[in-house]
Amino acid sequence: MWKFLKDNSLSLAFLALFLACIIGQAIAGYALQAEDPAGQSHSGSQLAYLLDANFLKGVFSNWQAALLQLFALIVLAVFLRQKGAPHSRETEGAQAKRRPDRLRWFGRSRSWTYANSLSLAFLGMFVLSFAGFVLAEAAVYNANRARLGEPPLAMAEFLVSADLWFATLQTWQAEFFAMGSFLILGVYLRQENSPESKPVGASDEETGETNR
Incomplete structure (x- = not known):
């Protein structure tokens, strides 16, 4: 058990931080909704509030932005370079060393699916x-x-609404x-x-040192 904890301590630490934060968010959000002066207090349990x-808006708003950020970094780093950055491939000259192709995916050697998994x-x-x-x-x-007596927007209308993209682009730009x-x-x-x-001691111009 100790070896498992030591070997996986970084991911376990992030998991613990995630759980602490999302539990805290749920508790604080439930309390905040109960104090809502507009009369929107939640009559259900803390578990129902999940x-x-x-609550889901707050959770997914940040998840989608963080996941988009990492997806963009992974894909853009294939084609683009940043000289001196530890997470960039070298700008010119050096070729990445090929690793032995020993992996199999549904019987095929290095399928496109696995290569881009x-x-x-x-x-x-x-x-x-x-x-x-x-x-x-x-x-x-x-x-x-509805509280203002206005009709609901259809999903197609909401997808092009300023309200959606104002909230979305706030998280993306951050x-x-x-x-x-x-x-x-x-x-x-x-x-x-x-x-x-x-x-x-590495030079500022050394690129991709963390990936070597």
């Missing part, structure tokens, strides 16, 4: 979380319209800003002993 559109996984998770976000956001939006900052700062700054950083 299926509330307001990381980006496909993040794309799939993004599509599902974005769909969940749109459905929850539409439910909240139409509930607010994620792309964070990733761009990480790439640029990684060129010039270091974090000793972190595999996400180039070695402390």
Whole structure:
């Protein structure tokens, strides 16, 4: 057990942080809704609140943005370069060493599906979380319209509404800003002993050191 915990401590730490944050979000959101001066207090249990559109909107809003950020990094890094960045392939000259093709996928050697499985996984998770976000956001939006005596918007209308894209682009721009900052700062700054950083003594122009 100790060896398992040690070998998987990084992912387990992130899992623990995730659970702590989402539980905290659920508790705080439930309390906030109960104090809503507009009379929208939730009469159900804390467990029932986990299926509330307001809670799901908050969860999926951030999930879809974070997953899109990682999908974009994985795919764009195939074609584009950033000189000196630890997470970029080298800009010119050096060719990536070919690894022995020993993997099999449904009897085929290195199928397209497996060769692109990381980006496909993040794309799939993004599509599902974005769909969940749109459905929850539409439910909240139409509930607010109903309280004002206005008719609900059809999904086709909501998909091109300013309300949806104002909320969506807020999260997307934040994620792309964070990733761009990480790439640029990684060129010039270091974090000793972190595999996400180039070695402390590495030149600013050394590219892709973490991937070697």
